[in-house]
Amino acid sequence: MYTTDQYEGMLAETVILPGNHADLINAYFARPLGAGPFPGMVLVHHMPGWDEWYRETTRKFAAYGYVTLCPNLYFREGHGTPEDVAAQVRGEGGVADDQVVGDVSAALEMLLALPYVNGKVGLFGTCSGGRHAYLCACRIPQVAALVDCWGGRVTQTSEELTPKQPVAPADYSADLSCPVLGIFGNEDKSPTPEQVNQLEQVLKQYGKEYEFHRYDGAGHGFFYHNRPNYRQEQAVDGWSKVFSFLDKHLKGS
Amino acid sequence: MCTMIAQQIKIRGDGKAGSSWFKVDTASVSYDHPFEMPLEYALNLDFTSKSGGPGGRVAVELDASSARALVEAIQGVMAQAEKGGFLINSD
Numbered sequence: 001m002y003t004t005d006q007y008e009g010m011l012a013e014t015v016i017l018p019g020n021h022a023d024l025i026n027a028y029f030a031r032p033l034g035a036g037p038f039p040g041m042v043l044v045h046h047m048p049g050w051d052e053w054y055r056e057t058t059r060k061f062a063a064y065g066y067v068t069l070c071p072n073l074y075f076r077e078g079h080g081t082p083e084d085v086a087a088q089v090r091g092e093g094g095v096a097d098d099q100v101v102g103d104v105s106a107a108l109e110m111l112l113a114l115p116y117v118n119g120k121v122g123l124f125g126t127c128s129g130g131r132h133a134y135l136c137a138c139r140i141p142q143v144a145a146l147v148d149c150w151g152g153r154v155t156q157t158s159e160e161l162t163p164k165q166p167v168a169p170a171d172y173s174a175d176l177s178c179p180v181l182g183i184f185g186n187e188d189k190s191p192t193p194e195q196v197n198q199l200e201q202v203l204k205q206y207g208k209e210y211e212f213h214r215y216d217g218a219g220h221g222f223f224y225h226n227r228p229n230y231r232q233e234q235a236v237d238g239w240s241k242v243f244s245f246l247d248k249h250l251k252g253s
Numbered sequence: 254m255c256t257m258i259a260q261q262i263k264i265r266g267d268g269k270a271g272s273s274w275f276k277v278d279t280a281s282v283s284y285d286h287p288f289e290m291p292l293e294y295a296l297n298l299d300f301t302s303k304s305g306g307p308g309g310r311v312a313v314e315l316d317a318s319s320a321r322a323l324v325e326a327i328q329g330v331m332a333q334a335e336k337g338g339f340l341i342n343s344d
Contacts, residue, residue: 047255047286080307083288087299088307091261091281127286128255152255162257189293190255220255220293221286228291 009033010062017071017110020102025075027107028055030062036116039144039250042107043070044100044125044133046221049086050074053224061124064243065251067117069107073100073132094128096164097135104136112142120144120250122178124242125151127221131169137180138172145249146176147242149183150220152190155198173202180210181245183238185218185231213241256294259283268300268311275309278302287314296320 002008012030019025032038041061045054050072061068073095074085089095104123111121122145125133130151137146153160156168180203184196196214203210215222215234222231223238261281268277277300287295300311315323334340
């Protein structure tokens with residue numbers, strides 16, 4: 001808990017990361033100043049893109065003591081405003097799951113190689129980023145903790161699969177090797193409460209460690225202060241749950 | 254993407270963004286999170302050129318009832334144009 005007599009400093013900047021297939025992509029990086037060691041976080045951005053909310057959130061995690069990296073998963077689409085780039089990706093049916101796993105894996109490896117990171121790196125994603133973060137936590141064994149905020153289509157039916165999304169992330173759950181925090185709004189349409197129930201059943205089936213927090217009066221994206229679905233009370237509590245969970249699993253020995 | 258409800262078609266036309274016209278060859282239609290409209294989901298129309306990059310875009314976001322009304326209006330106008338003989342040799 002920050003008190004007003006403490007020092008707080010941060011470095012935050014755009015960096016270049018060799019991502020999937022060693023493609024050079026950009027990423028936003030923020031870290032607390034000092035030798036640490038600090039835990040790390042990779043942020044997996046949402047459908048609206050590698051946007052201001054995710055750059056702000058990267059800095060938020062750094063302020064809470066995490067060396068944080070948010071790769072631009074849409075880098076290969078070209079450059080423009082985050083909205084324009086995301087709209088192009090949306091029209092083309094998203095980016096391929098395998099590519100996202102490669103980019104996030106590379107981000108994780110970069111953090112683990114840093115001398116001031118304590119060897120523990122978690123994932124945080126919202127919306128389609130929550131889905132991607134779940135997928136990555138199943139397929140990347142070094143992930144130490146997963147925060148899935150309202151990730152839709154984690155439990156996909158066969159009809160919902162596409163060439164870019166050929167396997168439902170939940171189908172990889174047997175390989176999940178880290179604890180999971182799920183944050184969901186009970187008025188969300190994707191995932192619906194029934195779909196969250198399905199995901200919970202999968203986690204129970206495989207004996208995975210998880211905690212879900214499901215909020216009444218909140219729908220999709222209720223952390224987004226810049227969108228009409230923002231819900232102040234639920235968001236404040238949700239963020240508290242996020243940092244309690246990550247502090248427990250990533251900080252200390 | 255959140256809903257994955259999106260289709261992309263080839264078109265031939267010109268679009269205007271700001272004060273400039275440019276060729277458009279692709280229309281993307283999606284029902285997903287809008288960027289600007291204060292809705293959770295909207296019908297999103299993007300008119301782009303494959304060679305124009307992400308910035309070359311004419312974007313419109315509509316609520317569901319407006320989207321349906323637009324479809325009806327387009328069909329009504331095209332039916333009237335066809336009846337009036339305006340579509341012969343028009344492509």
